[in-house]
Amino acid sequence: MCLIAWNWQPGSETPLLLISNRDEFHARPAEPLHRWPDAPILAGRDIQAGGTWLGVGCGGRLAALTNYRSSVPARKDAPSRGQLVTDFLQSPLDAAAYLRRLQPDASTYNPFNLLVFDGHTLLGLESRGARIVTLQPGIGAVSNADFHIPWPKLRLLSSGLAACVERGEIDDEHLWDLLQSATLAADTELPQTGVPLELERALSAVFITTPSYGTRACSVVRVTTADTRFSELRFDAHGTTGHSTLTLREGKGSSKLST
Template identity: 60%
Template sequence: MHGTGRPTAQALLLVANRDEYYARPTMPLHWWSDEDILAGRDQQAGGTWLGVSQSGHLAALTNYRDPHNQRDDAASRGEVVSHFLRTSGTAEDYLNGLRHRAKDDNPFNLLVFDGNRLMGLESRHARILNLPEGVGAVSNADFHAPWPKQIELANCLQQLIRQGRPDDAGLLALLQNRNVAADTALPDTGIGLPLERALSSAFVSLPGYGTRASSVVRVGTSAIEFVEHGFDANGPMQMQRVVLAGK
């Protein structure tokens, strides 16, 4: 789940949660030894869910929730994030090249920022979106789908921005909200009401599965700040903050 905003004096603000099985091996936020990429890393498949590059590119991905349309032989979706971070081209060029190949992957939503334009891709429709200035959010359905958690996150993020430059503590508090939505507001994605309810909070905590990382990324005119607070089955882990200057 991601929320994005464009407060003044800042090109992009992104807040995001990564939900995953606790058993899936993961490296926390770090500089990749073989790339100019700052991101966590999925040690099972090698890709990532959210990252930035030294050149100022940013990419983030959410899986599209569709339990009846999943292929076990598909490539890891995290590769489309790291592939963009390796490029020096534009967001538009990358998405145009990816849109028709993406049908071979399990469905996903991809958010990319090249320093100038913020764009999205809905892989199942091969649809590219130009994302305008303002506040928006995407979860595990199409962009702009009215899921309760993303509506609440976008509204709360907008309120914080109106009050001034939101600090990391306030933004992380939004991501760590455990309130579940009313049953009448829940989507029906084929996983059953109890699980829909449990996954409707911004911060997810279930046996064996939950929010593994809460992230705040600020892309400015001269630097990128990346904050990640990690979690495992036992609770909070170390928080990291990395600043990339002179991009």
């Protein structure tokens, strides 16, 4: 997962509306959004490492992960970051307690940002400094830097979400349009993360398209007082490959699927 934006409204009928894009190499295999047979989780699944980038569980629980982009190569012996998402979704701990438990071990993973919601509280963890981030109600976002670092794509997606919320245009079709923006940032606005300039340009779009790497999934998650609804659009290097919508209600899962 490489770009996440949300509208958190505690005490409302929809406490959390989250939109996100997962960017990954096209060659890395993954299962689409589905109800996991071995756990009360709705999520896609990374076949290579077994975890996930975004998932929801019982009680309105949600977790999402982004990697931290730098020129330092990833450690091949590090544990899977995607397992942190599934661990939280099945944990009995609330968001704060889970992140406090994770803090001492954060540096054993390749760098990441973890967003967790326990149905009541939304928090983040930046692994570089093992820093728990207190998130305020309203619009927020994170990409491949620290929380709220205003990369152009992050500003574009979060401002677009804010405008949709203000206009009351929060149906999926409006949010898909935000997530599929291919607008590139000007060179003067690009972050300097250690990758070549041509690649930095390509990565500056909300929706990334390159022959070998790009946006593999767009997601919209609505956590309401009644249930959690998770919609996913999937892509490969040639275009759209499928669409799924699943709903998780307390104590059971019900689904409506289209591909």
